[in-house]
Amino acid sequence: MKFPRTSGGFYAWLFQRLTGILLVILLIIHFAITHNFPKGGGVTYAAVAPRLATATWKVFDLTFLVCALFHGLNGVWMVVQDYVHSETAQTWIFYALCTLGLILLVLGAITVIPFKA
Amino acid sequence: MAEYIFRIFRYDPEKDEGTKGRVQEYKIEVEKGWTVLDALNYIKWHVDGSLSYRRACRHGICGSCGMTINGKNTIACEQQVADLGTQVITVEPLRGFRVIKDLIVDMEPFYDKLYAIKPYLITYTPPPTDKERLQSPEDRKLLDGKYECILCACCTSSCPTYWADKEFLGPNALMKAARFVLDSRDEGWEERVNAIDDKHGVWRCHTIFNCVEACPKELNATRAIVELRRLMLKGRL
Ligand code: HEM
Ligand code: SF4
Helix, strand or coil: CCCCCCCCCHHHHHHHHHHHHHHHHHHHHHHHHCCCCCCCCCCCHHHHHHHHCCHHHHHHHHHHHHHHHHHHHHHHHHHHHHHCCCHHHHHHHHHHHHHHHHHHHHHHHHHHCCCCC | CEEEEEEEEECCCCCCCCCCCEEEEEEEEECCCCEHHHHHHHHHHHHCCCCCCCCCCCCCCCCCCEEEECCEEEEHHHCECHHHCCCEEEEECCCCCCEEECCEECCHHHHHHHHHCCCCCCCCCCCCCCCCCCCCHHHHHCCCCCCCCCCCCHHHHCCHHHHHCCCCCHHHHHHHHHHHHCCCCCCCHHHHHHHHCCCCCHHHCCCCCHHHHHCCCCCCHHHHHHHHHHHHHHHHC
């Protein structure tokens, strides 16, 4: 079967699911390691900072950040597509969400990337 | 014989215009074996001739009497009064559509969605014999649970996504689309894909399952939507 046009929502739908699955996995790792789940405790600067300074953990946190931002904002975008009927308003909200995502991505990145213990 | 109170939504465009309509109560004796449609007929013929609703076959095949009974969409002719389990029974028009009068709603938007997916067999190659286009029993089986729809609109009217986005194709049109797309004889994919793959098409479904619960023919529109998505996913990857 041929697909003659780009979709009206295929990629938004697909990546909402992919990032959803990734979020479950990343959340489990995040809780297991950072929060020492299920025992809990140990979230002190001395315990956490050295790990946050490693390249592996920086990649992990950036992936987490990208997934959560995309998933959350794309989710809002899906709600907007259902409830906002004016195409013009939708377009404005779309770019506002993109801008918000970009700002939060930069804020997250400058927190994660240069971190030293 | 048992006494029931029917609380029926009333809207007369000549008297009630600009209002949200009203509720009228009818206390009637219901005979054993009556469906809600039998009760409505009794009210119309013996109590209040001004009550308006659609009905035709009273056999669960014409799809005319779709309505909301005790909060649940179904066809009135297949709903036994005794099975409802309440003495007070509310009857409302299908939500999500404009009320024309009492229990009669404007079905035009529902049919528009159906036309959008071209609900008929589309072919370009001539049939192998001059009699018919044959289909294997296995291929025919793929259409089970999709072709039996009677167009009562109970599914689309129960869909919260449709309530929010009136341009959403809705479970009915999407299931009909699957019914033709999955038909081994059909060659109309190119002509249907734009509607299915549209912004208001198959990707808008949030898997709420209201349509599955509502369908009086026990069809599963959500599964049909998932089958369409799977096809599109395969086609793209
Ligand atoms: C724990 C892992 C998660 C999984 C498996 C997951 C999965 C999903 C799925 C499948 C959808 C689409 C539902 C639909 O069809 O409408 C969705 C929607 C959504 N998600 Fe998540 N999600 C997760 C975490 C999150 C997080 C952390 C956020 C917030 C940042 C979030 C925010 C949203 C929003 C706003 C929507 C749109 C609401 C909706 O469509 O119902 N999700 N999620
Ligand atoms: S799928 Fe079921 S509920 Fe929907 S219109 Fe057809 S028969 Fe009615």
